[in-house]
Amino acid sequence: MILQPLVINNKVVKFPIIQGGMGIRISLSKLANACMNSGIVATISAAQVGFLKKNFRNDPLGENKIELKKEIDKIRAVNKNGVLGVNLMYAINDYDKYATFLATQDIDFIVSGAGLPVDLPGYLVGSNVKGAFIISSARAAKLLLKSWDRSYQYMPAFIVCEGPLAGGHLGFSKEDMESGNVDSLEIIVEETKKVVKEYEDKYNIEIPIIAGGGVHDGVDMARMIQVGASGVQISTRFIATHECDASDAYKQMIIDAKEDDIVRVASPAGLPGRAVRNFLTRSLEKGNMKVSYCVNCLKSCKKIGIPYCITEQLGNSSSGDKNGLIFTGAKAYLINKIDYVENVVQEIIRDCKKELSAVGGIK
Numbered sequence: 001m002i003l004q005p006l007v008i009n010n011k012v013v014k015f016p017i018i019q020g021g022m023g024i025r026i027s028l029s030k031l032a033n034a035c036m037n038s039g040i041v042a043t044i045s046a047a048q049v050g051f052l053k054k055n056f057r058n059d060p061l062g063e064n065k066i067e068l069k070k071e072i073d074k075i076r077a078v079n080k081n082g083v084l085g086v087n088l089m090y091a092i093n094d095y096d097k098y099a100t101f102l103a104t105q106d107i108d109f110i111v112s113g114a115g116l117p118v119d120l121p122g123y124l125v126g127s128n129v130k131g132a133f134i135i136s137s138a139r140a141a142k143l144l145l146k147s148w149d150r151s152y153q154y155m156p157a158f159i160v161c162e163g164p165l166a167g168g169h170l171g172f173s174k175e176d177m178e179s180g181n182v183d184s185l186e187i188i189v190e191e192t193k194k195v196v197k198e199y200e201d202k203y204n205i206e207i208p209i210i211a212g213g214g215v216h217d218g219v220d221m222a223r224m225i226q227v228g229a230s231g232v233q234i235s236t237r238f239i240a241t242h243e244c245d246a247s248d249a250y251k252q253m254i255i256d257a258k259e260d261d262i263v264r265v266a267s268p269a270g271l272p273g274r275a276v277r278n279f280l281t282r283s284l285e286k287g288n289m290k291v292s293y294c295v296n297c298l299k300s301c302k303k304i305g306i307p308y309c310i311t312e313q314l315g316n317s318s319s320g321d322k323n324g325l326i327f328t329g330a331k332a333y334l335i336n337k338i339d340y341v342e343n344v345v346q347e348i349i350r351d352c353k354k355e356l357s358a359v360g361g362i363k
């Protein structure tokens with residue numbers, strides 16, 4: 001029940017909040033800078049950062065690497081010491097090439113979810129960049145810890161537990177989401193803590209557990225700290241900020257969304273996702289969307305007979321198309337204005353502290 005600063009890559013972060021990575025082009029340098037200046041961890045999403053470049057469709061890997069470097073350098077030019085990471089989904093093609101490239105950049109960590117990044121530590125040998133992962137079950141955490149321990153004698157800088165209220169791709173099957181056969185975030189955190197203990201003892205380290213998915217305010221955050229999380233990962237709340245890199249149209253869709261506008265949508269990644277109901281989600285109820293091009297983005301995409309192209313639809317929406325795919329977390333309906341990141345962080349921390357002191361104490 002104690003709110004302590006997070007330590008990642010030997011750097012102390014004032015408030016134990018990680019701004020989660022959001023693709024495509026939603027969490028880039030503008031949002032990252034504001035988050036780091038507000039005393040929290042920032043994460044750029046590596047997903048298709050080069051989407052707007054002329055040559056993107058011919059050379060997505062090359063353009064994405066150029067744009068990723070530009071975004072990282074923009075941040076480091078003004079913020080040398082803040083904790084900055086890159087979210088690199090394991091589901092993408094060329095994961096190895098991106099991870100090898102990112103290991104040479106001025107960032108603190110690479111965090112991977114959307115699959116089990118069993119080989120991530122292999123790309124980090126000799127690098128100052130640390131590895132971390134996102135899981136949606138203690139079972140997945142156990143598998144990764146065992147594998148990283150056996151193959152690399154390497155432990156994650158932190159573990160994000162992502163629950164069923166998260167945005168973007170969800171780590172649960174469509175069937176389990178529909179039947180409600182999914183653990184709450186609280187349970188995932190508690191179970192993961194038990195699994196991690198063995199490795200914390202073996203390596204004599206602490207592995208921070210970060211709770212993400214539906215953490216909207218300080219009360220939510222306090223609840224996660226009470227069940228044993230060292231911090232929280234928050235994404236959707238940061239979309240509705242002046243500094244978020246998404247288009248104004250995207251931000252407005254988040255602000256306007258009512259509870260029943262937030263729906264589940266199938267992704268060509270083979271996982272369910274969560275999005276704001278719009279032209280795209282309504283069209284998908286009737287059939288598949290036309291796919292204009294393919295940049296071979298996902299390992300698991302079948303390319304033929306898919307409902308839509310995720311790169312095309314997410315890229316369009318972040319650039320201003322209200323008819324594209326508007327990924328969101330389940331609690332977007334609680335957001336009703338655009339604010340500054342600093343205000344959002346201060347409000348969450350104030351309310352979290354208030355809540356924790358009411359139940360027993362705070363440092």
Ligand SMILES: Cc1cc2nc3c(=O)[nH]c(=O)nc-3n(C[C@H](O)[C@H](O)[C@H](O)COP(=O)(O)O)c2cc1C
Nearest residue numbers: 020021022023166167168213214234235236327329
């Ligand atoms: C618009 C949007 C895009 C996202 N993109 C990614 C991504 O590229 N990679 C990833 O691992 N998670 C992605 N996520 C998941 C978030 O990083 C985060 O873990 C989760 O949404 C936290 O829940 P919250 O949105 O309720 O705060 C995305 C979420 C949203 C809302």
